[in-house]
Amino acid sequence: MTGIRDDLETPSRHRRRTAPAGGGAGHGRRAERERRRRPWRTFLLVVLALVVLGTAGLGWIYLKLNGDINTFDGDGLSKNRPDAAASKGENVLVIGSDARNDGNDALGGGDKTDIGRSDTAFLLHVYADHKNALAVSIPRDTLVTIPPCKLPDGSWTKTQTDTMFNAAFSVGQTEKGNPACTQNTVEQLTGLRVDHTVVIDFKGFAALTDVVGGVEVCLPDDVYQNDLNPKRPTRGSRIFKKGEQKVEGQQALDYVRLRHGIGDGSDIGRIQRQQAFVSSLMKKIKSDGLTPTKLLPLATAATKSMTVDPGLGTANKLISFAMSLKNVDLHNTKFVKIPWRYEGSRIAVVEPDASDLWAALKDDRTIDGKDASGKKKTKASASASASPTETVSGAGIDVAVYNGTTTDGLASDTARMLTAHGFTVTSTANALNKQHTTTVVQYGPGLRTRADTLAELFPGAQLESIGGAVLNVVVGADYAKESSASPAPTTVPSSVASDARSADDDLCSNLTYGAGG
Template sequence: MTITGTRRPPAPPRHKHVGRRRGRRIRLALLICLSVVVLATAGAGWLYLKLDGNINTFDSGGLSDHRPEAGSSKGENVLLIGSDARTGGNDKLGGGDKDDIGRSDTTFLLHVYADHRHALAVSIPRDSLVTVPPCKLPDGSWTKTRTDTMFNAAYSVGETAQGNPACTQNTVERLTGLRVDHTVVVDFKGFARLTEVVGGVKVCLPGNVYENDLNPHRTTPGKLLFKKGVQTVSGQRALDYVRIRHGIGDGSDIGRIKRQQAFVASLLNEVKSRGLTPTKLLPLADAATESLTVDPGLGSADKLISFAMSLKDIDLHNTKFVTVPWRYDGSRVAIVQPDASALFAALKADRTIDGKNAGGKKTGGGKATPTATAPPVSGAGIDVTVYNGTTLTGLAARAAATLTSDGFTVTGTATAATQDHTGTLVEYGPGELSRARTVAKAFTGAELESVTRAGIAVVLGESYATAPTAAPTAVPSAVADGARSADDDPCSNLTYG
């Protein structure tokens, strides 16, 4: 008996062109993916080339021959200068004559601690009276040292439209005793573009601001520029906000500095929220580089992006803003000593604002490595003036910080009449021998010399430059108490002077 089963119908014939179509689709998808990768890579490469072409560098030949030595710390010091130069179309944003000389409008010295987890930005008021050391002129000659000179005058040495970043760097190194590793100058256009790329910056105003606040020569208030409270600004509006002086707080430059610190803190929040990766940084760099002038050490896209990437682990809460200790001196600003010297000594020692060691140099037990020092002394009730008798920058500031930590009162620091002293000298007036001996104990090998003038003065020699000193324990409390963190609420501390 034959058993008949149900047979599956034969499959339809498969045409060869169906397989070819599927293969073509796969190859097309692969080509598209490859093209995207190639275009992305080429685009990034093109942008790097564009950035390299955009970046301007200043002549490092204008830097002083007597710079502070690079410290043992691995930390870095970056000088950030906001220029109000009107060249390159900046006159359209800031007004004024495009052929006017360049000036520095805002200056921060940013100390990036060696642990790359902390940073401290120190604002230097533009009206501060400082010593401007010799600086190079366009014809190749050098100026003479000028004392009691407004800080922002250093940028204008040579009276060029582009300004003189090297002279400002020389002045900051002379003031602080710290070696500046990099200098970055941003003009109006670069600042405005940067705020646009990040999508605007959140600010908070204590009251309404009108046109006559930006231009006090107006006889009427004009239109409302900024309303009271929180708002986001970018481009020209951001530039107007940070430049307003008379319409907020007490109308002083010090008040404006506090507001600029709050603005930069908010800007850092925006940049950080985007992520510090080369992909995210390239558009930011492209926005800024057309208006950047940097030292040769940052003069390429690779160097600039690499430096920015090195800051990615710095926590916003550990990024602080302070102003150099100051007081009014008539219509100008005087740097207050010894607090300023103590601040810069703390930075050189990589001490954070609360006294922690962020230098990355620990012993096995986790404590800072101790340094050999002169025996501790008590200088309570003793006034001392400190003079630098060498060509090495920053010795007077270092000695002032040490004396202050020992209880002495430092009445001032200055450069000695001659800079060829090998040893340290303690000069004392009539009836001051006992106190002078106490001062001498703070300086190993110091000699005593009686003089006819009253008071006690320390003249530092070359031997002090190589003598180890104890690191200060913290930034002075008067400075730390006014610090702002980058993660502070933008509406906090709106007194602005």
Template sequence: MTDSRQASRRRARAAAARGRRRRRSKGRTALAAAVSLLVLGAAGAGWVYTRLNGNISTFSADGVSGDRPPASTKGSNVLVIGSDARTGGNIALGGGDADDIGRSDTAFLLHTYADQKHAVAVSIPRDTLVDIPPCKLPDGSWTAPQSGAMFNAAYSVGETPEGNPACTQNTVEKLTGLRVDHTVVVDFKGFAAMTEAVGGVQVCLPQDVYQRDLNPHRPTRGKRIFAKGPQTVSGQQALDYVRIRHGIGDGSDIGRIKRQQAFVASLLKQIKSDGLTPSKLLPLADAATKSMTVDPGLGTADKLVSFAMSMKDIDLHNTKFVTVPWKYQGARVAIVHPDADALWAALRADRTLDGQDAGGSVKNGSAASPSPGADAPVSGAGVSVAVRNGTTVPGLAARAAETLKGHGFTITEATTAGVRDQATTLIEYGPGQEEQAGKVARVFPGARLTPVTAPGITALLGRTYADEPESPASPPPAHVPAQVSENARSADDNPCSDLSYG
């Protein structure tokens, strides 16, 4: 019996030892698996960046104008262009001719405020009448400036299938007086793929929509492609939603722009609700970069991801969508002044649509410089200016000098410039004189600030000033007009709200 009990104890101790060895073995296996996952994760991150880098296409910065608004320490501006180019498989989604030239189907300027908690996207209708500055052609030459051209014509300068993003950027800078920090072009494929990557986007329709509403050349109305009310769309259906124009609402491009704004707002809401996690963001980034063309400043995955993450704290309610103040001019769209001037002035000063100062911090971590006060009366006290007539219009320098004197500026000379084919008025300023030059620029609507190495401030008058009525220029209104701010759409709005846009 004793031997039997001892044998049983020995067997029990042996079994326990085997169990401990198995547990230690399982523990070592689990640890090894965890280490392996970490190693694979690190390798995967490198693979992801390599893949994203391979996806990204850039356009040449050679076509960006040398006559640009000054860089700002307040906020940042990104031009987003939706291209209807049919290259690279886009014809399967958008139809049309594969050899057709690239056109900009939609465009908006996204201003991210320095506090990185507010943003506003300003849509520019494609039929807007604008001045297109000189743009670079594929053969290396530059075009002559165009006056009163349609806005989307800038993207088609050079008539290449891939379009001309730099020319559109030049045009936006001339129109707004804001420096565009980055430009992003998204084509049909990229747009459709992004909506699929997030699992679809919620939209809302005020009525049933049929095939003929998308293609008015159809002999019959065809099948119903959208039902009235809220629904989730992705891929081709999402693309149809943002492109549809005829047979819904008033059939105008303005109505379509409002639908597009509602769609982008809903897309942002979906991304936010999914959470900014790698499992959610990487498929989205992969889809976006495959059909995206960017300026060289965003030409690598780390730059693009870093830029995207810089906007992660922007609140949906503080993300606004508006259209530049406009009116019909025949079949085209004209910009309304001074309403538009007030909007651009607010963005330059980093003021929100409701007048808040959102310049809480600034790019590169530098201290914020005081705004020259674009909404205050122009005071030239203590500022000396040389005036030169860069046109063939006689007496222009004397006229400008009198206007400047009326604002309190001191005129050091009023003469004719050596070059007399100046299109746009330039305010040239020496080191440390940017704020004073900004005051001078406000007297000449549309003037450009240009730094030079020599001290002093010179107003080189262009044809734009010659065409102005002979009266002192008025500063833009102190606040963004109510019809702009009150009609703004927030990214957290219900997609079924304000269905009149449909």
């Protein structure tokens, strides 16, 4: 071995000895520079190799994801859709399917040949500033109008009124369901253009929770086997303990599907726990870091059991959309329910609150009334936004509203404006005299201060002292003219905002509804 090493080293020593006398110093400097460059060249070659290999690997992953993504038929979408330009933000419909096909019966039970139904659904509005988001849950028993939808044979159904919302997903009676019909129904209900629709089944949901290493949840009470399956003759063993715990896979699925044994056992209470779960999942993903490296395992798990609209039909589009949400703050991510009330065993949509909610989303107004359209304010608009009326707070003040003009709906419009400022509107009605040219604020003994606050919203209004512990505003023609010229910005109704959940709220808060909650 020594001889071999000497043979390799000898030529270099020979070259150094036989270098020309006149060029020895220059040649030595060049050789030294060459030796210094070699490590950097090697490093650059290694980096270049890693980039090429990494890109190839990423390309392979994207190709694999593309192969896993299922899209539904865009031809099933309505031909009479809301204007895409009407809404500044982006609307994404998320549907949780209880379809038992493709192995889902192993997680959810039931017959794998049964038709697909929507177990849960919410409309996510991502505001145009990409810093705020609002998810509106739609109970599955909500009575809605289902517009014409495409059947598997290519024909279209007729409009169905007063039909349960989750029936839209079952139109056509197929195992995979009808996402396009549910999207049509949401657009009919809200007047908003749904930009994307995502359907995720049992397997996809369970896989997501496994990939993130489990999700923290909270239970208000112990939960037993017969709470998950009420047909069970005995209580069975405990499957969830009271309090905070981590769930994944089958347990996570059981948590979000659980309805009985908590509160009044209604779908409303389950929605509140589902909102808490999604909040916790978002918190976990955010804490891990919303990067392509972290998103790829999530996307891999999700795409195997996900169906999307054609607009999200490639891995690049899907991941790009997910990355666009990285600046949405948890506190600015809100969860609400569509304005609702019970109608027998079903859910009825409450108006005008629902219409006001959709109008606020269309205008990119947040829960607290802020403009989240992402547009920079001009000096003129900035000075207008500093108007004294916008700082008026009616918190704790009750007021009755009377329409003193022949303008239809003025009392209701005024009530919405007052509610947006925090006033509690006790009633709306027409005044006996409909010829009021000037708005009048009427107040009883001891209510002058509150009357002054109310009058700030009606420049030029007259104040009138009357008997009784009442505070009224009789809206006149002056306000009718002003409101028609510059309508008040639409805001999320207080009935909706007061029940909102933020993604960073306490894990154990607001988890039940009704008796026992």
